[in-house]
Amino acid sequence: MPRFAANLTMMFSEVGFMDRFAAAAGAGFDAVEYLFPYAFDAHRIADALQRNGLTQALFNLPPGNWDAGERGLAALPDRQDDFRASVRTALAYASATGVGRVHVMSGLADRADPIAHKTYRASLAYLCDAAGATGLDVLIEPINPRDMPGYFLNDFNQAADLIAEMALPNLKLQFDIYHRQIIHGDVLTGLRELMPIIGHVQIAAVPLRNEPGTGELDDARILRELDALKYDGFVGLEYRPAGDTVAGLSWLTALR
Numbered sequence: 532m533p534r535f536a537a538n539l540t541m542m543f544s545e546v547g548f549m550d551r552f553a554a555a556a557g558a559g560f561d562a563v564e565y566l567f568p569y570a571f572d573a574h575r576i577a578d579a580l581q582r583n584g585l586t587q588a589l590f591n592l593p594p595g596n597w598d599a600g601e602r603g604l605a606a607l608p609d610r611q612d613d614f615r616a617s618v619r620t621a622l623a624y625a626s627a628t629g630v631g632r633v634h635v636m637s638g639l640a641d642r643a644d645p646i647a648h649k650t651y652r653a654s655l656a657y658l659c660d661a662a663g664a665t666g667l668d669v670l671i672e673p674i675n676p677r678d679m680p681g682y683f684l685n686d687f688n689q690a691a692d693l694i695a696e697m698a699l700p701n702l703k704l705q706f707d708i709y710h711r712q713i714i715h716g717d718v719l720t721g722l723r724e725l726m727p728i729i730g731h732v733q734i735a736a737v738p739l740r741n742e743p744g745t746g747e748l749d750d751a752r753i754l755r756e757l758d759a760l761k762y763d764g765f766v767g768l769e770y771r772p773a774g775d776t777v778a779g780l781s782w783l784t785a786l787r
């Protein structure tokens with residue numbers, strides 16, 4: 532089975548964010564991911580990782596003003612100063628936590644707008660250059676339009692074409708099985724075709740985004756396919772437990 536990373540944004544919400552590291556380790560995880568660490572001091576997070584024997588698998592760049600509805604800055608032409616500042620912030624947290632990859636969100640923008648495309652490419656080139664200097668991978672993730680209406684990167688083919696066209700060695704695809712199923716379906720074929728550019732995988736049941744195995748897909752079969760494809764990265768458990776997080780881990784015990 533692949534290496535699982537507990538997503539601390541969604542899992543272990545029974546306790547405060549800084550206590551979720553110990554909770555994840557106590558439940559048997561050796562890796563974690565989350566959306567944003569920025570409300571907490573980077574060295575405090577590094578200490579929590581170290582004390583609990585955890586590897587940091589992934590986090591996102593600052594997304595702009597989330598509470599005001601922003602969902603990333605990379606494709607937004609009038610937010611480029613803030614985008615560059617977000618790169619500096621993320622790289623400081625990356626260096627403190629030892630994470631190997633960061634996810635950059637495109638933002639809400641019109642897919643028909645050529646300026647948004649140009650801006651997005653320029654942002655990715657800038658970030659990949661800065662991140663590559665420290666050995667970090669940069670991930671882009673297509674997000675389904677039901678959960679995030681107006682999100683610029685909402686198609687796996689769009690992401691794959693962009694990665695091929697830009698040909699940056701550290702630009703990779705974040706293949707979230709939940710979004711893939713909602714956008715396109717055809718999950719196994721997508722994994723087989725896109726495996727060469729996949730840098731991170733996430734999983735949740737569709738459509739409710741709860742524990743794997745509780746939705747419309749055969750998640751155990753999909754995870755076995757990752758083994759067959761020799762995927763050696765992390766699988767982020769980016770799901771909202773339907774009840775208590777630890778009680779809900781029986782699907783994982785059964786799988787192992």
Ligand SMILES: O=C(O)[C@@H](O)C(=O)CO
Pocket residue numbers: 566591634672674707710733769
């Ligand atoms: O799938 C998701 O929602 C996340 O991976 C993310 O980074 C943006 O919310």
Ligand SMILES: [Mg+2]
Pocket residue numbers: 672707733769
């Ligand atoms: Mg995701």
